Amino acid sequence: MVADSAMGTSNASAPPPKSHPVKLNTVRVRVPVEDPKTRTQDFKEVIHSYTLEDAVLEAKRCIQCGKPYCVEACPITQDAREYIRLIAERKFDDSARAILTENPLATTLCKVCYHYCEDACVVGKKGVPIAIRQLKRAGLELGKSDLRYVPAPLNGQRVAVVGGGPAGIMAAWELGLRGYEVTVYESQVRLGGQVNTIPRYRMVGPELEQDLDRFQDLPVHFVNSTRVGTDISTDSLIYGGFDAVLLTMGATEHRALGIPGEELPEVYPAFSLLRDVNEVYPPTLGRKILVIGGGDVAMDAARSALRLSGGGEVTVVYRRGRREMPADKDEVHEAEEEGIGFLFQTTPLRILGVEHVEGLELQQTELGPPDASGRRSPRLVPGSQRTIPCDTVIVAVGQRAATEGFPSELELQFGSQGWPQGAGEDFMTHVEGVFATGGRSVVYAMAAGTKAAEAIDAYLARKRGGSPAPRPDPWGAPTPPAKLPRGYGRPTWHLG
Ligand SMILES: Cc1cc2nc3c(=O)[nH]c(=O)nc-3n(C[C@H](O)[C@H](O)[C@H](O)COP(=O)(O)OP(=O)(O)OC[C@H]3O[C@@H](n4cnc5c(N)ncnc54)[C@H](O)[C@@H]3O)c2cc1C
Ligand code: SF4
Structure with a gap:
């Protein structure tokens, strides 16, 4: 990582420029x-960094909106305007910070x-939105980003987090900054949850470790290779x-198709x-692959x-339309650019083969009225069955949470993609003190981690006879940053 301190000066709190670019x-x-x-031909990274000059040029396109649609669309309400402005001013250290x-x-x-901010950026209405994600990368790569977070003094209360994915890590950050002692239990060898399955052509590998390096001084302890529910009991956390306790176990268990031949x-x-x-144990796949x-x-x-x-040859089979x-x-x-084929409105009936996969029997679908998810529901078209040859089938129809060993009294609810969820607004389950x-997505899980941490802070502040605190300044300054960025209206997203 390039850190050019000559590029940055300490001017992060300067007011934003008064005038916007004219054109x-x-x-x-x-x-x-x-x-x-x-x-x-390989798993090398597909998207590369901006050069310094390209980053500055792109940052200068941002019109620094008074009403920031990009911020409203961001689940963690990150104020992209500020770091983009700092890049435009060549203050890379300040931008990283x-x-x-x-x-x-x-x-x-x-x-x-998935840069929800870019989809909302007003420049996108007339042309191509600001490359916000790419500018964030430039800020971090060209500025000094190996910083360390500073916690508030310990407040004597302890929180257990089950699951070291983005939701659990974000909650641990929020609580650790506020002076809670946090222990994160992770069943896998590595932290990160589903992030560890993101292919290397999109994420090279050490990114999450670089992020976690900034946690070193926080009162957050990570206990890896320990599955709550089997290696240690849930009760030992709840009553011990x-x-x-915050449960952020995600949805890491495969959901099967439930068809013959699977x-x-x-x-x-x-x-x-x-x-x-990603763990370098790739299986040898065939030559005609259906996903x-x-x-x-x-x-x-x-x-x-x-x-x-x-x-x-790889073809994606999807039961609804594009x-x-x-x-x-x-x-x-x-x-599509890479040559993947798509079969839309097609659903699998059974995988053919005796000892090995030889083909897939499919049926055409037509789309009916919207279902509970708001998408049009597929119906089978009678008489449209057909078979296509293949030697490999990959099933990607969703995951669910692994809840073995968790007490039924929790009465866990489940989110839209299978993660466990508390019953009410405050994320609390039916067992007091367990959330x-x-x-x-990563950023939605982080937002959920923040909301749960705020609910836990409110609950524990009540228990100790205090009041919940806003997130302290993560670098130890006495004044916390403003809760919401200037001009922010209401979020255009919701957790679900
Ligand atoms: C292949 C793939 C690609 C993706 N690509 C993207 C992407 O490009 N961008 C994006 O934003 N999102 C992406 N996502 C989605 C994103 O990774 C998830 O939405 C996000 O990781 C969910 O975070 P989480 O913390 O809620 O759960 P998870 O990430 O699932 O983390 C839960 C953690 O809990 C651990 N755990 C489970 N049970 C226990 C237990 N009993 N005891 C201890 N630990 C336990 C698990 O091992 C896991 O580490 C992708 C997901 C997948 C599967
Ligand atoms: S919406 Fe687009 S132009 Fe406006 S502040 Fe955000 S990134 Fe800049």
């Missing part, structure tokens, strides 16, 4: 990407966030010395396949399978 520049400075023709003040997993997010050896759950690829599903995991599985197939496909549109575009939350 709107609707053309984005080109983001450097690998050629789609050659990039499928501004980013990290609000966002402790920024090194991860600048590679993998912690003042509150037990054949060349049928892979996408989640574990992607984790194995079932239309979400982001299906796109990652398809693009990874293409890289593993040595010039094979418009209904939940995958991020950039991911779909990049998959649960999660999220559908």
